[in-house]
Amino acid sequence: MKAILLLFLLLAGTIATAQTNNTIEKKKFHFGAEQDTSAGYAQAVKVDNVIYVSGTVALDITPASIKRLYQTIERSLAAFGATLQNVVKENLYTTDIEAMKTHNEARKKMYKGDYPAATWVQISRLYMPEAKLEIEVIAHLPKK
């Protein structure tokens, strides 16, 4: 009886260990901290050779604010040794897609003629009520 209980505990322990072993190694980038514990997110998370960059925000849609937004994305990528060249996918959410189309040259300049796959949608609002533009990207690093 005791032997069966012991065997059970041993097996249970093995299963628990197996699950624990699926923990992954993530590297995070945020501004002046590892992550934002108030809103509960990290500006960028790297796993394997993939970097997921959170929606990065601009309060208005002007060439200057678009440039600043992409510079923030660049800074997030640079933390892992990547640049906008490493971006393969972009999702753009805006409350005013016409304004974004008007100032797209400011965005295109940042990519230096090497564009990712992209989807743009106009939505009702963003996390901050006054924000007008939010862009998230997926970037890949070379495989070791």
Place this chain on the structure above:
Amino acid sequence: MKAILLLFLLLAGTIATAQTNNTIEKKKFHFGAEQDTSAGYAQAVKVDNVIYVSGTVALDITPASIKRLYQTIERSLAAFGATLQNVVKENLYTTDIEAMKTHNEARKKMYKGDYPAATWVQISRLYMPEAKLEIEVIAHLPKK
């Protein structure tokens, strides 16, 4: 002449075979079935070491419904031996982002202080007309 035709058929066959060989091995999780053949989707699909979890829905935005939603995501991940620790990216779509901000503590508790990259947007409506919240995640398992 016949030899050329034979060679052509042989090459055509090789190309066709090559395309067939690009089929990938996907593992799916759904509730009580492999997938939902009515709406046409699977709750979660695993390929390589990546798990894509479909938008998971809550009808209202309360601490209890947010907890239930993440428990559904947890269940989807558990089918592949993963937990919320494995989540690297979260996309949150809601009809009421203010309500979600008010009850964000319920969400943060589920991540146990280890947050993914995240993008939140307020949209017009979801698949079910009465749904108010939909969250999708990407999770990675360790590479073998």
Place this chain on the structure above:
Amino acid sequence: MKAILLLFLLLAGTIATAQTNNTIEKKKFHFGAEQDTSAGYAQAVKVDNVIYVSGTVALDITPASIKRLYQTIERSLAAFGATLQNVVKENLYTTDIEAMKTHNEARKKMYKGDYPAATWVQISRLYMPEAKLEIEVIAHLPKK
């Protein structure tokens, strides 16, 4: 003094080289060109064994236009030897989710009963003011 300057330039050079080495190899597909340099995107980008397909558009939501949209996605995937079987994730953005639900059979037919993880949201508008439907997918190829 000159030696220190030389050492500095050497180190700076090494860092610059290290950054350059993180450049990734992307393969792009677009219609009749490598990418759309006007809007600034590529219809599909392949990196490693992953294919990111840009939001693909339909101006109205009918069985015929849904079929055409998925055929465009199929064409994008075929450029890399993939089919809809390789799709693991789908994001659908529409201005009229009820219409899309009404004609979902046209979409389901394209997947031939093998469905991806999926998220559908109703948004305010798309890139083209008259567009009603935009679908993006992530597909994986077998690892070599």
